[in-house]
Amino acid sequence: MEVILLEKIENLGSLGQIVNVRSGYARNFLVPQKKAKMATKANLEEFEKIRAGLEAAAAEIQTAAEARKAEIEGTAITITANAGPEGKLFGSVTVAEIANAVIEAGKTVERSEIRMPEGPIRSTGEYEVLVHLHSDVDATIKVTVETGDEVSSLEDEDEDESAEDSVEE
Numbered sequence: 001m002e003v004i005l006l007e008k009i010e011n012l013g014s015l016g017q018i019v020n021v022r023s024g025y026a027r028n029f030l031v032p033q034k035k036a037k038m039a040t041k042a043n044l045e046e047f048e049k050i051r052a053g054l055e056a057a058a059a060e061i062q063t064a065a066e067a068r069k070a071e072i073e074g075t076a077i078t079i080t081a082n083a084g085p086e087g088k089l090f091g092s093v094t095v096a097e098i099a100n101a102v103i104e105a106g107k108t109v110e111r112s113e114i115r116m117p118e119g120p121i122r123s124t125g126e127y128e129v130l131v132h133l134h135s136d137v138d139a140t141i142k143v144t145v146e147t148g149d150e151v152s153s154l155e156d157e158d159e160d161e162s163a164e165d166s167v168e169e
Contacts, residue, residue, distance in 0.1 A: 001020065001021060001022070001023040001026045001027075001038070002018055002019070002020050002021075002038075002039035003018070003019060003021055003026050003030055003031070003036035003037060003038055003039055004016065004017075004018055004036060004037050004038075004039050004043060004044065004047050005017050005018075005019060005030075005035065005036050006034060006035055006036055006037060006047075006054060007035055007054070007058060008058065008135050008136075009030075009035060009036075009135070010135045015051075015054060015055060015058055016047070016051060016054075016055075018039050021036075026038070061134065062134055062136060062137065065133040065134035065136075065137040066137055068108065068133050068137075068139070069133055069137050069138075069139040071107060071108075072102070072107050072109060072131055072133075072139040072141060073139045073140065073141075074140070074141070074142070075102060075105060075107055075141045075142070076141070076142040076143075076144065077098070077101040077102060077105055077141065077142070077143055077144070078101075078143075078144045078145075078146060079093050079097060079098070079101055079143060079144070079145050079146070080145075080146050080147070080148045081093060081124075081145055081146075081147065081148070082147070082148055083123070083124050083147040087123050087124040087125070087147070088122065088123050089121070089122050089123060089124065089145070092120035092121060092122045093120060093121040093122075093143070093145055094120045095111055095114045095116055095120075096111055098114055098116075098129060098141075098143055099111040099114055101143075102141065109131060113131050113132050113133060114129060114130070114131055114132075115129070115130040115131070115132050116129060116130075117130075121143070121145055123145070124145045124146060124147055125144075125145060126142060126143070126144050126145075127142070127143045127144075127145070128140050128141070128142055128143075129141050129142075129143050
């Protein structure tokens, strides 16, 4: 089924292209989300009339994304988590925790914009996390995962107690 794209869609095409897609994808996603129209003569003529407005709107959205990138790019956040002696976390640092930390730092970011292709962070250290703001605009933030002081002090107390128990026996 041929459709006219009304915006740039990653891995499919850009504004104004006529692309061939599966009919279910067109009927159930592209057309209802107003990302495409069926490629009929009437729709082609209508699209040519509104093309300039759509291109201006797309450029405005991209400019806004570029401005957000300038705001977010290079942001460094620190997340404290419970970890074992080798730095392996007892849980993991997820997209939601990173999004909340960025918001607390005063930046605007949606949870769905954060990309972690390797999955959640499971050990302490420094990581670079991608923030996908637009199909052409990505920003990078630096996430540092540290252990909490309380956890290491509790582990030291446990080790002291176990050492005392072994001495008494």
